[in-house]
Amino acid sequence: MSFDAFAPAHRIATDIREGAISAKEVVGGFLQRIHKLNPALNAFTDVTAERALAQASAIDARRAAGKTLGPLAGVPFAAKNLFDITGLPTRAGSKINRARLPSERDAVLIERLTQADAILLGGLNMGEYAYDFTGENAHDGPCRNPHDLARMAGGSSSGSGAATAAGLAPISLGSDTNGSIRVPSSFCGVFGLKPTYGRLPRTRSFPFCDSLDHLGPFARDVTDLAMAYDLMQGHDAHDPACAVRTIEPTLPTLKDGVSGLRIAIAGGYFATDAMPEAQSAVTAVARALGAMRVIDVAGAGIARAAAFLITNGESSAFHLQRLQQRADDFDPETRDRFLAGALQPTAWYLQAQRARRWFHDEMMRLFETVDLIIAPATPCTAPELGQKAMVLQGNTVPLRPHIGLFTQPISCVGLPVAAVPVFGGLLPIGVQLIAAPWREDICLRAAYAVARAQVASAQPPRLDHD
Template sequence: MSFDVFTPAHRIAAQVRDGEISAEAVAEAFLARIDNVNPVVNAFTDVTGERALEQARGIDKARAAGQALGPLAGVPFAAKNLFDIAGLPTKAGSKINRERAPALRDAVLVERLNAAGAVLLGGLNMGEYAYDFTGENAHDGPCRNPHDPARMAGGSSSGSGSATAAGLAPLSLGSDTNGSIRVPSSLCGVFGLKPTYGRLPRTRSFPFCDSLDHLGPFARDVTDLAMAYELMQGADPDDPACAQRPVEAVLPSLGSGVGGLRIAVAGGHFSTDGMPEAASAVAAVAKELGATRTIDLAGAGIARAAAFLITNSESSTFHLDRLRERADDFDPETRDRFLAGAMLPAAWYVQAQRARHWFHDAMMRVFADVDLIVAPATPCPAPLVGQKMLVLRGESVPLRPNLGLFTQPISAIGLPVAAVPVFGAGLPIGVQIIAAPWREDLCLRAAFALQQAGVCEAKAPGLA
């Protein structure tokens, strides 16, 4: 039978379990798609074709023997190349890391998806050491937007957003420190989930900024997003930041709707004045969810400044030896930010952490009165590859840091967020659905309601 690479992951798994299509045929279809489309979008840096086919054949043999198959049986996925993949060096988008010895084991989240029957297709392009919002990698080349290859995919999880949007993998894994799941989700027009800080273990992934790093999934379909998230939950002793919490079953409540939920639109720092695409997307989402009030999240700008300082300080300390020994092997833009961070006074870092905790406490008071907050994900749709400046509220500002204008305050305090895509007349742009800590279920319920209503959905790009 013919196979459509844009089929949702949960339907692929059902077809494999029912014997309508073999897992091997699914893997072959996606590998062929990668061969044809990846030269255009540059989403994959490593393709693990033999591994994928071997696992797929094992799934088909298990089915033929009458064995029960996992919930993601035969579903292809890919992982940002800061996740350990057995047999490959963990590049983290860098030149230096590709000299590392190959990983001996997969990252925990890769293992958990494999255990559920998902089939790994390979590693994905990303901004160097995850310090990037553009997806323009100096060593592997820029990752491009499937909806217009002249435009950015967003970063740092650029390959994750691009591959998912382009039909190269129905599921992908990324990381988010300051917005690196939500920015590419927004620019590429797919769904992304940044879980609560400490919800998913980061074991055997390459760090960027330990106190802000999150891992999470991308998908073209909310049911797929929720399924992947649910299957990856559970503490791991090798990530001390991962909370000891019971696995949250989100799929049963996915279709419960948003009736009765108190939903507001973020104002103040999150104002979309002078940003017509972002304003239109937020308005469409707010209308569908019944959000009738706007709240000013006072202190969001301070939290964003704190996120800059914490990220800069922690990451530069982590990379200090590499900076001393191999400064010329960094992307100059990444290197210069690390060097600046290495010179920050310690008192600034301490003050930034204080500001971060203050904003967290302020937001907990907000969530006593609100269940969900709607906010823009990016100030604009995908800029052109190579673009350096952005007009923001009438002022020309550097593009690279300001793509994270709306995501950084939320990362700073570890809140769960679902990024949902809105397609207007042209390119997609994303909206954030934000909840209190550990309420990913509410984010996903709202995202599902928006998808069911047709307000938010991933669309196939016009690629051959």
């Protein structure tokens, strides 16, 4: 069997377990693609080739000895470089962090995938300290969109979205504070999952805004997304925000479908009348899921404003010493946002937390009448690199903050979301499938349904031919 960079992860694992292909052949194939394509794409900042090949050889030896292999046997994956990776400093997209000592242990989520016999290929490019929606890193260079190298990959998990879309890793890990899984999923055209806040432990990852930070997977296939998510579930006491909950597997529920679910389209704040690409994608997904009802998500604009204030307040406090001692070593745009947060009155932060609680309660009331809400992920397809402004509902506005227009209100209250990619042309755009807390199974069932209906898909990019 020949190497296929776009084969689903679960199929790769099956082929390795059955001996149709070796783990070393698979890992070697992906390492060759990284060597060939990453100079243009700039998705990887670190490649752990020696580690990956050693693990692949060990898996092949275990298979030859007749030993049982894990569910992701030989499947390569990569992680945003804010995850601790043994032997590497956790740079978190920054210049300052490169002076840190190499990590002595992997992040918990990397450990859990490795225990399932998945193989880490390396660390991925990202926006500095995760405070970014564009993927244009001032220190490592911009991560480029595999579907058009002149465009943004989205941030801050830019390398995660781009590497998965380009066939450099079947699964990748990212973080999402205000939209940093869903935005790259939308711009790069892959599936992403932002779980409920507190569902997956963040232990041994570099923080951005503690009360909003989530970790989650990217994949080209919904089955792979669910499998990776399931294998990473479980409490870890070293993350105080990680909930003590029974592991609730979603993979067995994927084929249950959406019959009987109360599904609605988010209107009002989320209306896309003046955003043709987003509107077309939402309409296509809604039709595939049989949704006709439109609901108003009251207070979403207030929740977005609260998310801005909470993000600024918490992140600037965390970085205050770095700002005082090494201000010139920040990307100026990131530094200025942190400085603005440092000057923010405490009363604003407290009021934002009150607004956040109010919106949470409003959403819980809404979920008494619906099970799933469909909303756009981004207002547009991937902008051009260097673009500073966009036209939004007839007005010219700054690009960077408005990319998260539709993701920030949902992050603010920690709801689970599956982002699904829709191709209406050469560039993809994402749609959010939003459920009540702890109902990732509903998000993934709906994602599987729209993928099965061939409405959502991760299509191979043009990168190989450019």
